[in-house]
Amino acid sequence: MILKDGDKLLPSYIPSELPHREKQVRDLFEYFKNAIVDPANSSPKYYQLIGPVGSGKTVTALKFGTMLEEAAKESGIALKHVYVNPRQHGATRLMVFRYIVQAVEPSIFSASYGAEELVIELLKYIQKRELYILLTFDELDFMINQTKEPIVYNLTRLNEVLPGTHCNVLGIVFTARSTTYQSKLDEAELSSLGRFYVKFEPYGTNQIYDILERRCYEAVYPGTVGDDVLRYIADVTSPPLGSGDARYALSILYNSCMLAQNLGSPTLNPEHVRKVLSVLNPSVTEEDLMYLPEEERYVLLSIARLLIHSRSPYVSFDQIVAQVEHSGQKGKPRKMELKDVVRYVQDLQNRGIIDVRGLTEIGISSVSANTLDRFLEYLVERLSE
Numbered sequence: 001m002i003l004k005d006g007d008k009l010l011p012s013y014i015p016s017e018l019p020h021r022e023k024q025v026r027d028l029f030e031y032f033k034n035a036i037v038d039p040a041n042s043s044p045k046y047y048q049l050i051g052p053v054g055s056g057k058t059v060t061a062l063k064f065g066t067m068l069e070e071a072a073k074e075s076g077i078a079l080k081h082v083y084v085n086p087r088q089h090g091a092t093r094l095m096v097f098r099y100i101v102q103a104v105e106p107s108i109f110s111a112s113y114g115a116e117e118l119v120i121e122l123l124k125y126i127q128k129r130e131l132y133i134l135l136t137f138d139e140l141d142f143m144i145n146q147t148k149e150p151i152v153y154n155l156t157r158l159n160e161v162l163p164g165t166h167c168n169v170l171g172i173v174f175t176a177r178s179t180t181y182q183s184k185l186d187e188a189e190l191s192s193l194g195r196f197y198v199k200f201e202p203y204g205t206n207q208i209y210d211i212l213e214r215r216c217y218e219a220v221y222p223g224t225v226g227d228d229v230l231r232y233i234a235d236v237t238s239p240p241l242g243s244g245d246a247r248y249a250l251s252i253l254y255n256s257c258m259l260a261q262n263l264g265s266p267t268l269n270p271e272h273v274r275k276v277l278s279v280l281n282p283s284v285t286e287e288d289l290m291y292l293p294e295e296e297r298y299v300l301l302s303i304a305r306l307l308i309h310s311r312s313p314y315v316s317f318d319q320i321v322a323q324v325e326h327s328g329q330k331g332k333p334r335k336m337e338l339k340d341v342v343r344y345v346q347d348l349q350n351r352g353i354i355d356v357r358g359l360t361e362i363g364i365s366s367v368s369a370n371t372l373d374r375f376l377e378y379l380v381e382r383l384s385e
Contacts, residue, residue: 051200202244
């Protein structure tokens with residue numbers, strides 16, 4: 001066995017230490033710390049983290065949220081950190097506020113409430129219970145690009161919802177891949193959000209190596225993964241060969257360890273990594289697959305299976321609908337209407353996982369032709385798991 005605790009290599013894991021992002025965590029804490037000194041008289045604060053995929057924005061925000069919760073508890077203040085990501089929790093105001101309300105207190109949620117009613121009930125509840133909230137809104141640019149709803153305006157004006165009262169939302173940490181989304185905001189939204197942001201640069205070779213080494217300490221058995229393998233992964237995932245995406249590097253390490261274990265190898269070697277690199281697509285990560293809604297997994301699984309057995313680089317909506325029926329669990333057919341397939345396919349396209357050129361031209365072209373077959377086989381295996 002190589003993996004001692006494979007979960008420690010997944011994007012959902014928040015490590016006790018963040019190599020090369022400690023300063024960003026400290027800066028966040030310094031910016032918000034006064035809010036827990038006198039929260040009843042504190043105005044909401046907003047902070048933007050901007051950087052490419054895998055540059056440490058999300059893990060920094062989550063780590064900071066945990067730290068602020070602990071600091072508040074030591075001061076006798078009830079504080080809850082709520083993380084929301086429109087890719088995972090829904091890219092509409094209604095879905096976002098539904099998720100936030102359920103994360104804070106499920107008993108005050110009602111499916112009949114609109115977005116505004118949900119906000120009112122949430123603010124009333126936390127005021128009554130003397131509970132404070134810190135929000136992390138991940139991938140704001142994704143939602144801005146998906147909807148014209150004024151989500152930034154709504155979130156940055158929470159203190160105006162119940163006039164004459166304190167909204168008890170201490171602040172919001174926003175993350176985005178770039179600042180281009182700001183061009184779609186009006187002046188009122190930009191004014192509320194503020195133009196200041198902290199830029200996260202891609203990780204360099206040595207930085208990715210440090211991250212992999214630290215995770216290995218928790219995730220694998222001693223002596224099973226050598227420094228030469230970690231250095232190799234760091235080299236191929238950092239500039240100039242890669243993009244400096246730490247998530248992708250961790251995904252390579254995780255899948256390489258799984259492959260080595262399945263082959264019965266007691267240690268991980270560079271050949272295992274090379275085999276994984278030949279099939280992994282940096283645009284479709286473990287995190288992408290993990291956070292896909294169940295129905296979309298079946299649609300993606302159906303597309304991959306169809307492409308494997310097709311002479312054409314594309315499949316049609318009708319083929320996908322038919323294939324989905326054979327993708328149910330325990331031999332049970334899975335029915336899915338065409339309108340639902342259209343919606344799921346559109347979301348998969350928005351996530352950058354598939355390409356859609358028309359009703360009869362749906363494919364995966366973000367991986368080279370030489371590795372497409374291997375990638376699709378890998379995709380089928382991972383989705384089936």
